[in-house]
Amino acid sequence: TILSEIVTLDSQEPKNGKKSKLAQVLDFACGSGSLLLNVRKQLGAHGIGKIYGQEKNITTYNLARMNMLLHGVKDTEFEIHHGDSLLNDWGILNEMNPSKKLTFDAIVANPPFSYRWEPTDTLGEDFRFKSYGLAPKxxxxxxxxxxxxxxxxxxxxxxxxxxxxxxxxxxAEERIRTKLLKDGHIDTVIGLPANLFFSTGIPVCILVLKRCKKPDDVLFINAAEHFEKGKRQNRLLPEHIDKIVATYQFRKEEDRYARRVSMGEIEKNDYNLNISRYVSTAKTEESVDLNAVHAELQAIEKRILQASSTHNQYLKELGLSLIG
Structure with missing residues (x-):
């Protein structure tokens, strides 16, 4: 839901609200198609010109196609391809002529995490990677x-x-990340709580990217502590999702939650985007007034001596041994 709400907001001025229509939407690791259907839900049945998806697993690919039809998407309104996105084996995405290149107004994806692949020399010359370099194997x-x-x-x-x-x-990942930042393409970094997905318990993040973005800073949202804890899996409640989306939409800053960070500061950190560097959720410890603490200890010690003296006086009257 977070992804679908973000990509349907106006790209340059999110505070202006949702776009009225998206020409084309892509999920290149679409699974059963749920993210694509969420985007469609945001804009209504006629809010998207055409839905495009790609899925490598044949069973899930068939499920995605079935899911589209079951949700009332006509077969002329979507195209799901069975293939490998990393190899880019979908013909319509292999157009070399820039004027005929297929582009998308919204792209959503939840690809396999840290997937092992085979980055070949041929892929190094691929138009998708040539300017940035290849991700590690x-x-x-x-x-x-x-x-x-x-x-x-x-x-x-x-x-x-x-x-x-x-x-x-x-x-290699640092080089890719650095170029994306220097070129002004990374707009927002959102840190989510751990244990949100069945497949993994690790915390994940959402990167929001744009080809042309107005702000010359990067918005960091640290939502790692905003969730409902479950027995096996944590959940984001509607209020948690709304807070993330509103923070992105209005680019709001909030202590221990969100901050706009200048490119200068990111550069000083060697283009490291570790969220806790910029938005720490740690609570500031109260400063201790050592002079006041010392005075209080002296007062306590004085009261102890006075009490001991009084106590010894009673013991003396009773003919008992005095305390030291």
Missing amino acids: SAADFAFLLHGFHFLSDNGVMAIILPHGVLFRGG
Whole structure:
């Protein structure tokens, strides 16, 4: 829901509210199609020109197609492709002519976390990755991100769920992250609570990307502590979701929750986007007045001596041993 609400807001001025229509929407790791259907739900049955999805697993691919039809999406209103997004084996996304390139007003995705892949020399020359470099073999997170981002329209919004590692890992991922930041494409970083998904208990983040964004800062939202705890899985309640979306929409700052961070500060941190560097949820400890504490201890000690003296006086009258 968070992703679908974010991508349907006006890309340049989110505070103006939802767009009236999206020409084309893409989820390149669509699973059963739930994210795409959530976007459609935000804008209504006629709010999207066409829905595009891609899924590698044949069973889930068939489920996505069935899901579209069951939710009243006509077969002329969606196109789901069975294939591998990382290899970009979908013909309509392989157009080399920029004027004929298919782009999307909204892109949502929840790809497999830290997926192992085979970054070949051929992929290194691929138009999606050539300007940024390849994601490491051990984690295709940025490969998924760059795949989607390549097809984002100039006025589009992309929201993708990724593991926190993409925010701070070094090497090839640091180079990709740095270029995305320097080029002004990372708009918002949202930290979510741990244990939200059945598949993993690790905390995840949402990256919001734009080709053209107005603010020259990055909005950090640390929502890690805003959830309802469950026995096996934590949940985001409507009020938690509304708070995240409203903070993004109006770019609001709030102590221990959200902050707009300048590119200068991010540069000083070597383009590390670790959320806790910028928005810590730790409560500030009260300062201790050592002089006041010392005076109080002296007063207590004085009262102890007075009480001991009085007590010894009673003991003396009773003919008992005095205390030291």
